[in-house]
Amino acid sequence: MKANVQKAINGQINAEIYSAYLYLSMAAYFDGQDLPGFANWMKMQAQEEMAHAMKFYDFVYDRGGSVEMKAIAQPPVKFKSPLVVVQQVLDHEKDVTALIHALYELAQKEKDYAFESLLKWYIDEQVEEESTAGQLIDKLKLAGDKGPGLFMLDKELGGRTFTPPPAA
Ligand code: FEO
DSSP: OOHHHHHHHHHHHHHHHHHHHHHHHHHHHHHHTTOHHHHHHHHHHHHHHHHHHHHHHHHHHHTTOOOOOOOOOOOOOOOSOHHHHHHHHHHHHHHHHHHHHHHHHHHHHTTOHHHHHHHHHHHHHHHHHHHHHHHHHHHHHHHOSSSHHHHHHHHHHTTOOOOOOOOO
């Protein structure tokens, strides 16, 4: 595995773990607001992000490379409202999509076909991640940022479970 590819994947592992950390911070906000369903949704999202990180991690070792953990930045800890939080989720996912696309361009430039193949899974996953976040925004707009609609949506989000992605 080329040094620049390994460095880029290490950077993405950091970004995925940051995503998990960000979503846990959002979960903490929702737990503080007595919205356990939203908190559950964010905790499941955080688990998905850790799984994304581990898929890259395993790939590096499958290819004879090595992983180095860097510091994880502190995520925001104060949030304005449930709607603002879910909008921030979508914005964040769009940023991650751009990172994945940049990695794909690197894989093509370096003719690293195995990396390119791995990234196809992430490209598809990002389409789903953005779509899920967008749907949550729509549901929350319909439900309203407080009152019975919010309570019902919170109950629905409490049902989200975690399904691990396929191994790299
Ligand atoms: Fe790892 Fe939500 O993208």
